[in-house]
Amino acid sequence: MTHCSLARSPDRDNPIRPDGASARRWLLALLAIVPLALVFGSVVGFAIGRFATAAPSYRDQRLAQVSGDLRRVDGDYLLALGDSHVARWQARELCGLPMINAGLHGATTADADAFLARLSLPHRPRAIILAVGTNDANRKRFREPPEAAIRFRHAFHALLRQVIGRSELILVATMPRIEASQDAVFSTQAATDIAASAEAACRKEATCRVADRFGDAMPRMDGLHLADYERAYREIAPAICGAIAGHLTEDLPPGQTVGAGRP
Structure with missing residues (x-):
């Protein structure tokens, strides 16, 4: 009689985790995006502020x-x-x-x-x-x-x-x-x-x-x-x-x- 193996796939017990190189890439991408977002927010805020406080005619x-x-x-x-x-x-x-x-x-x-x-x-x-x-x-x-x-x-x-x-x-x-x-x-x-x-x-x-x-x-x-x-x-x-x-x-x-x- 043939027995099926009931052993769990190693993928279920050990989900894929990023290796060290991938983690570094994610970190670098995040570090690049955050300053850009801050700059964009500042520009938008400045533009809105200028519009809201336009010089009187x-x-x-x-x-x-x-x-x-x-x-x-x-x-x-x-x-x-x-x-x-x-x-x-x-x-x-x-x-x-x-x-x-x-x-x-x-x-x-x-x-x-x-x-x-x-x-x-x-x-x-x-x-x-x-x-x-x-x-x-x-x-x-x-x-x-x-x-x-x-x-x-x-x-x-x-x-x-x-x-x-x-x-x-x-x-x-x-x-x-x-x-x-x-x-x-x-x-x-x-x-x-x-x-x-x-x-x-x-x-x-x-x-x-x-x-x-x-x-x-x-x-x-x-x-x-x-x-x-x-x-x-x-x-x-x-x-x-x-x-x-x-x-x-x-x-x-x-x-x-x-x-x-x-x-």
Whole structure:
């Protein structure tokens, strides 16, 4: 009678174990992977951190700056709003009143409207000075000049509605003339139509006044921006201050003089 061997396979009692060389290879592979994983994790974390703490935009920075200036206002003040023709103006006082500059480089009329909507005014300013329209004449924003004028009228109407609700008086400073050297980028025809549209819209409002036009003889630095904004605004200051004083006189009770009870 044949007997089958019941002896267990040596493989069952002694599972395969890596020899010394295999163990070393596993260890080396692990040592190589761990630093790579750490580096990858650091890169991902840095990228996420940068995304989460992205630098604020220029307009957000300006919003913070202007909001800070407004918080320090005590009493009557003026607010200047517009594009670089305002942003480049360094004065902080006009007509004997502190002036808050809310100018934005490169702003269109719609941009100025949106920026003002984000501002929390402590109280109504004595007047808001507007200087907008130049960037609406940039050729990249329209196909033909009449289209630019139409778009501006809609944007300016919206801006005018907002400033009328937030100020005692609106003063529109007509934008400086654009020189022919800038005609490849800015349409002088569109700019002329835009300036005329702004003046016409302002004159229809009881609380809106058109300030004197910046003189055409005023030196330019690049065919677009004025070389000396302090001088330019000093030249139209009499019209601005006269409009403010005149508007105040209209609001005074009989017998009260301009400035009475005001700083």
